[in-house]
Amino acid sequence: MFDSNGAAAAKCNLEALLFCVFDKDAGPIVQCADPPLGADGYSFQKVGHYLLPDSTIKGRVVSIVYGDRVMMGTPVYIEDAFYHRNSFQFNICMVIDSSKHHEPYRDIAQLLAMSFQSLETDTRLLSNPRDRISIRDVLAQLRQQINDAEECFVRIDMSHAIAFKVRRWVPALTKIEDDTLVPVPLMDLNQLLASAPRSAAKLPALPFSLDPAVEEVVRLIDGVSSVQRIAQSCPLRSDYVVMILRHLLHFNLIRLIPEIHMECKYRLTPAYHMVLEDSAMGQQAVHYVTAGKRKVDSLNEEEQEAEVQKVMALYALLACEGQVVEHFQTDYQEEITELQISLKHFLTWGLLQGYLEKVEEHVGSLNKAQAEELFRLRTILIPERKKLLSDQGQPAKDVNKDQQVVEMVARLKELQEMEQKSGSA
Template sequence: MGTPIYIEDTSYRRNCFQFNICMVIDGNQHHEPYRDIAQLLAMSFQTLEVETKLLSNPREGTSIQAILAQLRQQLNDAEECFVCTDSCHAISFKVRRWTPALTRIEDETAVPVPLVDLQKLLDPERRSESQGPDLQQALPFSLDPALAAVLPLIDGVRSVQTIANDSPLRSDYVVMILRHLIHFDLIHLIPSITLDSRYRLTPAYHAVLEDVEKGQEAVQYVTAGQLDGKDLAEEDRCKVIQRVMALYAFVACEGKQLEQFKQEEAEEIAALDISLRHFVTWGLLQGYLERVEDNVGSLNKEQADELFRLRTEHIPNRKKQLKEQGLSGKEVNQDDKVQEMVQRMQMLRNVEA
């Protein structure tokens, strides 16, 4: 890794001088932290070349090879350097290396779901023609060939392992690319969706019942774009949102498997043109749903029913009643009855988990 330098000056034979001081780095290391070192070395040698002609016409007794060897040793040993090039000049700086706080991918069966149109990111013309600012600013780094090879494989269906297998790149490179995409909020990992999966609601489920705009997004997503809530009359729009959100309560009812939910609600799913995969994916992305592992949980049926009612009826109804009385969100959450039910719900969840 190095930073090429070009110095234009009539004192040189060709009116310019070019050089590049390079470091050799382990291929398994993340290269980003070393870019600052390469730039500092380039700036230091550029200054010395302009002032003393260190590289193009070194003084007698000055060994460029010896200077580079000292720099290499000091940077490796102490991550700082102080190397004199003559009685008046020295190369001196301290390295403060950093590594991006990338999310680790623990489960290779997890599925990366795009949060933006990744195909548009592959096409600079389509990205620049986009109406909104999201796609124009979504990619905060250059689109290199490795990234371009992985993006088409991220379709919300393939798992991390499948993408790594289908990609021409090494598996560890693919995982590193996915970690960067997660870091920049371009994709999100969700558990793999299978018909034997079980799900439960989270407290975030109740918030969408009061957010019409989020409800419209939910309708558009779960129908894979077949139905846009904005195109409906207000009364019909509210009814469709309520029907969709009611299905989330049913899929998390009494720990039923997704296949059972699909069979029981087949008529409603067909009537709303819902894609089951999009339906579950949206719930996981928004935090309405969380997957329940088969080997986890010790609630009996009575406790499971109580937990379900607390999540879907008692707590949201109490909050709605208090808000209708003019209380603020903070005051609602501080209500004694609400806090008591939330504590009971949390206790049951701890037992369940």
């Protein structure tokens, strides 16, 4: 078994399993444990109220650092008129070494909670004082089997058993090498954290439960602040902040782009020349770069294409002659205003979609005439020639062999190579 870095992962080592319950007279207590609590162990009783917090925490993993150990479990709250005060509260809590990687144990905490909740609902095993000894026996068998084989099968009676396998799932997180990069949210992260059902908000189901600490980081992600600035502004430790950002990056909730400054220069990438083939992506581009002020889906096909071409032409003009953003804004203020473009959104979209790359050296991609020729070849001349030949009934393989098409494609590739070389000089 290996972790995300390829290193052998240590086996599970549950030092103890505790049955914590809310007693009607004593409050939160550790009712029984394996191994049985000795004189030293009874100090665990002091943290009982942390293991059974407010009912709003039910179903979430709770962990408490206690010296060199961590106590971890998932509180369970069962509401039923059968119980005193109409509810039964318990937590099957693990005691583990605080220096161990905790992710596999979080899964065990959830599995134990689900297994014992089902068991209590069906048999009342946990709430019946006469079965207290058998609970300790069950805990002992579970701890031994999980430690020995990282799986368990403990029969309770002829109809019930607790069985599961520990799955070590540690995502291969992308390292954030440059803390000057800016996290950009790919969806409304605050809405993602809201208590409202995600289905009602048309948000994706998450493959993980959100740690409350995520909210501290999410509120600082504004598409402008760098990783470094977020880490400095957040009350959490900087390494925790970076770890949260790496998880958000892994689950495609954010993307990292270079910081945007008025003195920056950009060049086009090959991805730019493919966007006009996707009408849906072109509509998204117009909507994003105008900060939602312009929508082209209500226009006819010809008007949509014209609108998208105007926006994409500005990217070509930004890249030609290697001018800085400040000069671009001055030279094309009229076009930017007419199209209702937000410069911040314009640059962010180009970087997110890979149309633009930041140029570190003071070099240009193509001069203005070459940039315009490249744009016309890619978006007008070649597509129109191919459409004309197709309308005449020529098959696709013959269309691509047409002399004019071959010459224009060769010139297109030549200009693209020039752009690539100059941009990487």
